[in-house]
Amino acid sequence: MDIAGLRALTLDLDDTLWPMRPTIERAEAALQAWLEAHAPATAARLRDRVWARAVRAGVQRDHPDRHHDLTFLRREAIRVALRESGDDPALAEPAFEVFYAERQRVELFADARPALERLAARWPLVAVSNGNADVRRVGLGDYFVAHVGAREAGVAKPHPGIYQAALAAAGAAPQAALHVGDDPLLDVVGARRAGLAAVWVNRHGHDWDATVQPKDCGCGGGDMARALHAGSVQPQPHERPNAQVAHLLELCERLGLV
Template identity: 55%
Template sequence: MSEVFKALTLDLDDTLWPVWPTIARAEQQVHQWLQAHAPRTAAHFDVAALRQVRHVVGQAHPEQAHDLAWLRQTSLVWALREAGDDEALAPAAFEVFMAERQRVVLYPDALAALQALSARWPLFALTNGNADLARIGLADYFVGGLSAKVFGQGKPAPAIFHAACELLQLAPHQVLHVGDDWALDIEGACGAGLAAAWVCRPGHPTKPADASARPWFEGADLADLVRALGAG
């Protein structure tokens, strides 16, 4: 069955690395930077309060939900202005976040899986997040990628899956999408006509009781997927 796949699209966050420890470190780095460069903002907003600002900005601008960078920068502008600091500091503060956000710690199975899979198929990154594969050091395993920010829509919209297939010059049924999020990755891919591989690591959310999608693969990590594809 795996022989029908001509390429794989891969989710990044929580598929190749755990994202929330990385985000937490990055947010803490931003707050420390604010303490040095915008002390009134740091005093007025702790890390949790800055998250709440971002949540409020997101609710006010649902049309920007696909652009996490815009939401973070806009939130920083709002917080700086509210505290009486220079809002022009927002881009530098955001770059502090982005630099730390790229310092991911791969799951133990991820690198070997990327090596095995990329030796057999073109790999294409498909993400709603703002990870930078070049800065992370993984770009050589991928032939390309598409983010929600660049495309203007995120998963589970069928359009972003179809755009990835077009860039790969393949039909949807020739592509296997690999991801961890049932709604975004599995329902999204299956709804767009791709096959789906669900990587549900221990401790991650389980399948919804009303799940209707039928993934080609379900397993606990990428090593399981490599074996299922006969790429090990």
């Protein structure tokens, strides 16, 4: 990998630095426990997963301009659930804070922190995420010069706007930046279309061509993300990753940080 002109790295968070699913499951369990104590009617209805999914789908349908803002969508879904269950909708704020606090309790992949230490010592790092984890609250703020989330950028990956915001924060041109992430479409194709090089963090040994086939997304990336994941905008050969690694310490090795 040619790193002579590299001036900055942008990094995805969920499923790149830590596994996302167990984090969200813990946060949802904490929210459910809080609702059991403070809004039992809502807690009871949310045990019906079909109903809970319908509430979330309704919020997304009613707010098409907020698909990139997962904080808004989560808080509003709680508010709707409370109202439809006969509980006080004002409880949505403290309920969301319970979820959000637990959302920041992540379990890093073993390679994440040592890799961040090496990378941050060499280049400015900018976190780029569609999710609502906060690198400062997670405890990784010292490694990053900035954190660009979809909510702040107004668009989500793979939209080029979020990458442009990250480049501005890093003070780097697209051709002098490298994006690192786990999602073939949101991270790799999105970054490549924004003019950045991209490294695919492929922890599970997936085949690229099979991985970029159409699938159901739920990624919060708006029309472009849904089009990519639905297969109506197929990745082109030049949008393949510049490299793929099994973990972040392998990335450090590929970048000459030994």
